[in-house]
Amino acid sequence: MRIPLSWLREFTDVQLSAERLADALTLRGLEVRGVERWGANWNKMVVGELLEVGPHPRADRLQLTKVRIGAGPILNIVCGARNIAAGQRIPVALVGAAMPDGRTIERAEKMGVASEGMLCSGQELDATDDGDGILILDPSAPVGAPLVDYLGEDVIDVDVKPNRGDLLSILGLAREVGAITGAPVNYLSRPLKEGGDAVGANLALRVDDESLAPHVVLRLIDGVKVAASPDRVQMRLKAAGMRSVSNVVDATNYIMLEIGKPTHAFDRAKVGGTIHIRRAKKGETLETLDHEVRNLDTTDLVVADERTALALAGVMGGAGSEVSTSTTSVIIESAIFAPTSVRRTAQRHSLRSEASHRFERGQERRLAAVGADQVAALLTEWAGGQVRSGRLMSGVDHVPVATLSFRPSRVRSVLGVTIPDEEQIALLASIGIAEDPTADLAKIAVTPKRSVSAEKGSVRAVRVPSWRSDLEIEVDLAEEVARLYGYQNIPTTIPSADLPAHRPSPTLLRDRVRRLLADRGLHEVVTHALVSATQAELWSEPTSLVTGSLAAAEGTAGGDSIVLQNPLSADHDRLRQSLLPSLLDRVDANLRYGAISGAIFEVGRGYGSIKGTPSEWTRLAIVVWGDREVGAPGASATKWSLDELKRLLAQVAHLVGERPTYGAPVDSAVLHPGVNAAISGDRVAGLLGELHPASPKWREEPRIFIAEVAVAGLRSGRVETSRVSLPPTTPPVQRDLALLIPAATTVGEVVAVARTTVVRATEIELFDLFAGAPLAPGERSAGIRFTFQPTATGVDDEAISAELADFEIAVLRACGARIRGVAAQ
Amino acid sequence: MDLVALEKQLRSLQTDAATRVAAVASTAELDELGSSLLGKRGAITEILRGIGALPTEDRPKIGVVANEVRAAIDAFVRDRRVALSAGELRDRIERERVDVTTPGPAPRLGSLHPIPETIAAISEIMSTFGFVVAEGQEIEDDVTNFQLLNIPEDHPSRDLWDTLYLKEPGRLLRTHTSPGQIRTMQAGGPPIRVILPGRCFRYEAVDASHGFEFHQVEGLLVDRSATLADLKGILDELAKGLFGVAARTRFRPGYYPFTEPSVAVDVSWPGSKDGWMTILGAGMVHPVVLENGGIDPETHQGFAFGLGVERIAMLRHGIPDLRAFLENDLRFLAGFR
Incomplete structure (x- = not known):
């Protein structure tokens, strides 16, 4: 406002x-x-006095003027307007002045006569909408004063x-x-002269549903002359942010700004015999003042006559009954409409107006009559005419004064400051909320639906001013007291230690993972959860990837894509199911910014609708490309690879005591079918791989590797405390096995067999992998190292050898792999 | 072989050894020479083999000479070793010398994103006052996001939140973290001290200070005695934690349907650009909201606050445009250590 x-x-x-x-x-x-x-933009503009106005020697439509601008020399100014005369005071733009429209005033020859400035119209000053004549100022305007000092606001x-x-x-x-x-408030009341026929002589009012229009007031004014409003009115409306339309419409807007009551003026000649306030009919249309034809709905409330809808009640008038220069008789409608009805209509038609804004917030009942009268008074002042006797009215013109009880002690306990009862009463009185000593104090409204009883002596009551319908319950008064007392005067204290039970932070593990990855040279990103259909189709995590207790803790992925009903754009019209599309989008951006190598991660959510129930899951997504580490001078860089990504994931998995197990590739359009693996485990599961060569995001160089995993505790924050045993004082024993693996077998299968048969081994690692001559095509030689920690009784060589022998048999049977050699360390 | 001949042999070995030891160029050669002279199968041992041919009374005499010669050669070797080692060490040092002033290979430095880090900073400050962190759901329903927070349908206060709705009726993306207040209260009774950080969504055109995805941190405290004065105390500490102990706060009335009295908090700190900057909204939890959370407003009261993480991060790091957070330009992110 x-x-x-x-x-x-x-x-x-x-x-x-x-x-x-x-x-x-x-x-x-x-x-x-x-x-x-x-x-403030009126620089080099002053109040001038016209000393002489005479004809231009060579141009009939121009006049020569002499203008006094205070102490300075008299200016000769050529002017084209006809409404000027000697003795008037007018705005003068001096040479060098910049006009609001961007022009600069220069000394100029106009048909052979020099002009040392410009006399300004209201439009040229952007002060009124009048462009035809010079803005004539009041005779009392101080000559020579900067215009902004006189007209500015x-x-x-x-x-x-x-x-x-x-x-x-x-x-x-x-x-x-x-x-x-502390200054008093003047309630302006413009005198109203009524006369002539009664308003109801040939106009009737009919309201169908008083719950939608509890109170309606009509006034009728005959003999008006529609024209522009007085300059000062136009300027005031402009300063307040409204456009000047005509003296009639301006009168309604002026009163709306002044007392907050929107009213509407109809051209009497274009309205039938009855103003009928009703719901719109099915299929009914209305052209509103903005010249949009609106298809009305039966829940829209309209102001109509016998034949047709004239206006959307409380929102906007109709073009068919608009006041125009030919209007001579005007109906002023000043009504109270149900806020919800106005709000719904304004929303449905995407038509928010100054009027609907005010109606939605509720209107003081008594203002209906005040508004109609004040508009009528102003209108006749500006446009002439005769206000017909009386008002046409429906409904009740006032509502009973509400009283509100409160406990000053309660106000003190909410605010935490000692404001005595009498001071609270005085503060409320300062804003017109007067004490009501006669009220029944027994009930205190704690909420709009709940009241409690209180002891008589501890309660005070106030009358709620008719304009303060927001004051409904006790705490509303506590807020008023606080506001009037001044928040700055309320002390600053620390609450007593009434502490809840301790709960570990859900970000405990997440923060460790984030720090680990940042320490390993990755940048954390935060990307859009809302993505496009194309992005969403790129990849979504299948339900089968993360299961069991891990899925229960970190969220089950899958289901249908969740789509917005009112998206801002197609680029962000649905929730992502995987973080990877958003991250790959950021890789694209960073490649454009010249980052030919990079590594990013995000801990974020995926979303899906599983059997109609929305699900949110938390995942860690990583995308790496190009070099992992810059080489030393003269040495080559370490590049990101599947193994480097595995190294990283192993470090993450270590935080939750897990060793990632890599299984068969998943079927995905985003992942290279030969360079991706499902990761399964109780505490870490998901996938990793290289981007699919057919993917639009794929590049020959740099190669892009991605991973998305669920990690136990990333969302839930539950971190298991590890149990640790003391190591023996003797060093571990190691056994190295070289195996010949046939073409159809994966290392993963061999290692899996090793894990189940050689249970005494504390570590089983692949230390060598070799293919090519002299091996057969597809055949590989794998070196596997088993580490055994001695027990209290030392190393049980026999048992270890027995397990290794079991492994030899099992791996041959299950994988067709043969042992080539054994070495002990 | 007689005594004289043997002695002569030994003496000449000593002389010869002196020459040979002096001629040796490395400690490795010296070791070799040393053992060829003094070792079990060395020259001295070899010479002393002839001792058997001597008369018994001469044998100690030659033993004395042999020991003298051995000691002399040993001394040659030792002295030579000292000289050689010093030289070799010098050589090694020179050989291994590098230009230590090279800048070293650049490490790939990672970073933590300012949004989660700002949330972490807020959580850390609030944890000193007993606030624990909890995270809610981002897909909400109209009832929890609005109605239970005292924002009825068709109420003009709904204009404060432009909402992104899901196709499914009644479901929406949370417009603020405040529904977490309801869920927290429903999940367990007072005393409550909780911080609810997370992502929020609004139907809002993107510009330098607005986005349709952003982050908020909600705070909620409910007990038997919390007051507006306590709210001021806690939020003053939060502001000082975020903007330095010299930061000053200004509390003024605000409006939120779910708090009353409502508070807007401005902060000013040495180095802040434009005087008072509004950083958060807060207030005493509205009795209707307490009731909707299953808490009796006659026995309990509390306060809640909410702040925009992006705004705090922008102010703290001097970032002029909020879009940078979702852009994730690595050159921008690298600035966050």
Whole structure:
């Protein structure tokens, strides 16, 4: 809400500067978004006095003027406007002035006569919408004064919160300002002269449903002359952020800004005999003032006549009954509409107006009549005409005064500050919330639906002003007291140690994983959860990858893609199921930025709808490309590879006491069919691999490797404390086996057999892998090292040899692999 | 072989050894020469084989000479070793000398993203006041995201949140972390001190200070006695934790449907650009919200607060455009140590 200060001053005395006032309002909860000096762009523009106005020797449509601008020399200015005469005071743009439209005023020859400036129209100053004549100033305007000092205006822009519809008016702000300054508030009331026929002589009012329009007031004004509003009105509306339309429409807007009551003016000649407030009919249409034809819905409330809808009630008028220059008779409709109905209609038609904004926030019942009368009074002042006697009315014109009880002790305990009862009463009174000593105090509204009883002596009651429908329960008054007392005056304390039970942070493991990866040279990223259909189709984690207790703790992936009903764009219209598409998108971006090598990771969520129930799961995704480490000078760089990625994953898995097991490749359009593996385990599961050569994201160079895994504790935060045994004082024993693996067998299968047969081994590692001559094509030689820790009784060579012998038999049977040699260390 | 001849042989070995030892160029050669002279099968031993031919009374005499010669040669070798080692060490040092002023191979330095790190910083500060971290769901329903937070359907306060709705009726992406208040209260009674960080979504056009995906941290404290003064105390500490002990806070009335009284918190710190910067919204938990969480507002009260992680990170790190957080340019990320 933009408040021109001169307008505010009509309602209450303001001695504060605009900036001081803005600070004071902000500290009262009326946040001032900005203070603007309206007219500040009028540089080199002053008030001038026309000394002479005479004909131009060579051009009939031009006049020569002599203008006094104070102490300086008299200026000769050529002017094309016809509305000027000697003795008038007018705005003068001096040579060098920059006009609001961007022009610069220069000394110029106009048909052979030098012109030393320009007389300005309201439009040229962007002060009014009148471009035809020069803006004629009041005879009292100080000649020579900068124009901004005379016509300029301080405007404060207040962010009015949804609960304070009463502040969407100059009057409402004046009440708050009055409470700050202590100055009284003037309730302006313009006298209204009625006469002629009664309003109801040939106009009727019919309201179908009083729950939608509890109170409607109509006034009728005959003999108006529609024209532009007075200059000062146009300027004021502009300063307040509204467009000037005509004196009739401006009168309704002026009153709306002044007291917060939207009203609507209809051209009487275009309306039938009855104003009928009803729901729209099925299939009915209405062309609104913005010249959009609206298809109405039966839940829309319309103002109609016998034949057709005239306006969307509380939202916008219709083009068919719009006031125009030919209008002579005007119906003013000033109504109270149900806020929800107006809101729904405004939303349905995506049509938010100054009126609907105010209706949605609730309207003071008594303002219906006040609004109609004030508009009628202003309208006749600006446009002439005769206000018909009386008002046409429906419904009840007032609601009973509400009283609200509260416990001052409760206010103290909520705020944590000792404000005595009487001071609380006084603070509330300063904003018009007066004590009601006669009220029944027994019930305290704790919530709108729940009241409690309180002891008589501990309770006070106040009358809720009619404009403060936001005050419903006790704590509403606590907030008022706090606001008026000043938050800055409330002490700063630390709450007593009423502490909840300890819970470990869910980010405990996550933070360790994040730190580990950052320490290994990876950059953490945070990417969009909302992706495009194309991205979503790139890859989604199958339900089978992460299962059992790990899925229970970290979330089950899979299901259907979750799609938005109202996406901002197709690029972000659904939730990702895998983090990888978002990360690959960032790889693209970074390759564009020149990062030919890089490594990124994200701990984030995937989302899916599993049998209609939304599921969110937490995964660690890693994408690496190019060089892992820069080489030393003269040495070559270490490149990212499947093994380097495995090394990284093993480090992550180590944090949860797991050794990743790599199984058969998964079938995926995003992963290289020959260079990817499923990772299975109780505590780490997922996949890793190289990007599919057919993928649009694939490149020859750099090669891109990706991984996405669930890690136990990443989401749940549950970290198992490890059990550790003391190592023996003697060194471990190692046995190295060389195996010949046939073409069809994987190392994973061989290692799996080793793990089940050689159970005494504490470590089983692949230390060598060789293919090529002299081996047969496809055949490989693998070196496997078994490490055995001695027990308390030393090394049991016999048992170890027995296990290795078992392994030899089992691996031949299961994998067709033969032992080539054995070495002991 | 007589005594004289033997003695002569030994003496000449000593003289010869002196020459040969002096001629040796490395400790390895010296070791070899040393054992060829003094070893079990060395020259001295070889000469002393002839001792058997001597008369018994001459044998000790030749033994004395042999020991003298042995000691002399041993001394030659020792002295020579000292000289050689020093030289060899010098040589080794010179040979191994490198230009130590080269900058060293550049490590690939990783980084932690400022959004999770800012959340971690907030959690860490609040943990000193007994707040624990919990994380909620991002897919919410209208009831929990709005209605139970005292934001009824068709209420103008809904304009404060432009919402992204799912195709499925009633479901939406949480517009704030505040529904976590309801879920926390429903999950367990007071005393409650909890921090709820996470991703939020709004139907909002992207610019330098807005995005449709962003992060918030919600805080909630409910006990029997928490006051607005306590809220001020805790949030003043939080501001000081985030912006330095010299940071100052300003509390002023705000508006949120789920708190009353509601508070807006501004902070100003040495080095802040524009005076007061609004960093968070807060307030005493609205009695309706307490009731919806299953807590009796007549026996318990509390406060809640919410802050925008991106905004805090922008202010702390001097980042002018929030879009950088989701852009993830590695050159930008590398700045976060």
